[in-house]
Amino acid sequence: MRIRQLCLPDSRPTTERLLPLRAIDPQLLLVFGSLAFFADDQALATLQAAFPDSLLLGCSTAGEISSHGVDDHSTVLTAIHFAHTRVQPAATPLHDMADSGAAGARLARQLAADDLQMVLVLGQGVAINGSALLQGISSVLGTGLPVVGGLAGDNAAFSRTYTLNEHGSSDRQLVAVGLYGKQLRLGHGSYGGWTTFGPARQVTRCQENVLYELDGAPALEVYKRYLGEYAADLPGSGLLFPFSMLGEHQQDAGVIRTILGVDEASGSLTLAGEVQTGCYLKLMHASTDNLVHGAEQAASAASLAQPVDGDSLALLVSCVGRKLVMGDRVDEEIEAVADELGSHTVLAGFYSNGEISPFAPGQPCRLHNQTMTITTLAEMAGPHD
Template identity: 60%
Template sequence: MRVLQIHLPVAREPAHIRAALAPLQAIEPQLLLVFFAAERLADGAFTALLAEVFPGALRIGCSTAGEIVGEEVCEGSIVVTAVHFDATTVREVTTELACMADSGAAGERLAAQLPGEGLRAVLVFAQGVAINGSALVAGMSRQLPPGVAVSGGLAGDGGAFSRTWVLSSQGVAEHRVVAVGLYGQALRVGHGSFGGWEPFGPARKVTRCENNVLYELDGEPALDIYKRYLGEYARDLPASGLLFPFSMADKDRSSVGLIRTILGVDEASGSLILAGEIDPDGYLKLMHANPNALVDGAQRAAEMARAMVPGEALAILVSCVGRKLVLGGRVDEEVEAVADVFGRNCTLTGFYSYGEISPFNAAPGAVGPDSCRLHNQTMTITLLTEV
């Protein structure tokens, strides 16, 4: 497997972009991963150029809340990572997302297009605003054979939560979901995911919810309780919700290791719109974080993935925009922590997202459709290599 990468930090004329892309042609890539600021690809000119320069390659990716290239976190840029597989084949599938309620069915439609024989892993990217990410993953899991790892993430638009974009070989679209199936026994896949957030306050019982909309906690409107905890931060909702996600807990009030971010609020119904579904019989506990804990969490995610895949590899990092807000000027540190674990023989790419998709448990033998989840506020890592 060979990997080459370019970074386009500022807008350029087509001739300059063509020249920058030219070195990637040398490895004859079958797959291009493209992560970009929303404003950079909205007009379609860049994607048309990609199609012209790489007509034989699959071209997938999404808009971001920050691009990851090497050990840096960038904004307003484009990162293109070209991958040539020696013994792995790739197949792209897409579907249109009609509305949030269509998320589960969209996942089923997407996965049903991927032949099961020889399928080792799936990379998926979806729009990040009007979607139920956990339902999307569940729908895919219902259609995929056992042992297939699903990873990827939901697109961002810099933190505006307004319009996000997905890139497929058909071009850029606002309501598309794209996936690439990776086939072949030579492929090795590693995964790691970790948060670093700390719970505070009591665990509160979910007393009314519907899919990813939380109406009541302990019999009170969820928004009222949430505002009391946030205090002065409540005036900045929903944006400030990224700083105070929920930890999901089971009936025994023990954490299940999944975090849910607040995407929106409904003042009329007193409800919170979460990035993924919650357990209607479970509990939720508020969380907060400090930069050191988040950096340590990124390092632990890297150690999980590295334990599964040693040696040279491509590392796809999908981290949450909420982590980026907490880290602020230290945001590069969590990517640097990952790079320190992997060393110089790994190429790092990825983005800051509105939802991360990764196996829930990265232990060997536990990676499969049932273990794949939508994460929030988490650093997730996918390592790919061939043997």
């Protein structure tokens, strides 16, 4: 497995600048970039022409992650040449939020095979039910297969996001690749670093990922009361105060939910993933030090202990809410991950509107919010290498 990475601060690729990536003949090119890149038809055409035999997979972000740290308004291109692993694409339109589960099933059916080892999926970051998307995928592929990735970002505007494959970009399409072959090695880690505060509130009315009532009162009214002066900046300020989802007996379920939108008329909150009637929610807040420590824990859990053949990749998907809390110190969580994984691992990823990952290897995949999720990928040497 060979990896080459290029960071474009001006988001405009040229054929000459792409030569080092083309030199390794990649089967897969990951593209994480600014909204400006996805609006630039010439930039996309240049990529398609330079990599006619490669699968392209990417999305717009709320910040681009590379081995050099975190950038804004840039494009990070990561070319991957697999020695032993087969790569297959999948894509489907997302007609509306109610289509999320069916769209996940449509994606999964395109990828199903006996030697499928992992699915990397990227979805739009608004008007989507990330939990239902995963349920649709698992209805076809089962719950034991690792599904990783995230929901695209748009710098916390929650207005319009994009995904990309080799056919171009779209604001209404889900894209994925399946990785196949027994020599692929994976590691996973997902940690937050947030702290709950205030009383637990029971969900008394909800519909999938739309929260209508807490303790019998309009959810938006209750939420605004806690936010105080921050309420004027909703929905963006909701990234600073996510919900911790608790079980029926108020035990920690290990799942965080971010607010993606508000509806003044119905008094509701639209969340990135589903909640259940009868469960309890608590508000959360965080400090930079705690978030950095959470990223370090995620990297430790995802670390691959066994020796590998060639380069290894760490796919980092971290929540835009973490970036807003950390501000100018956001590079610290990426530095913590790099220190933990070592210089031999290439880092690539983005700040998202939702993260998709198992908590740890062997555990079911979930939609996370406000977490740092890390998936490490490498190949073992073949029998005749």
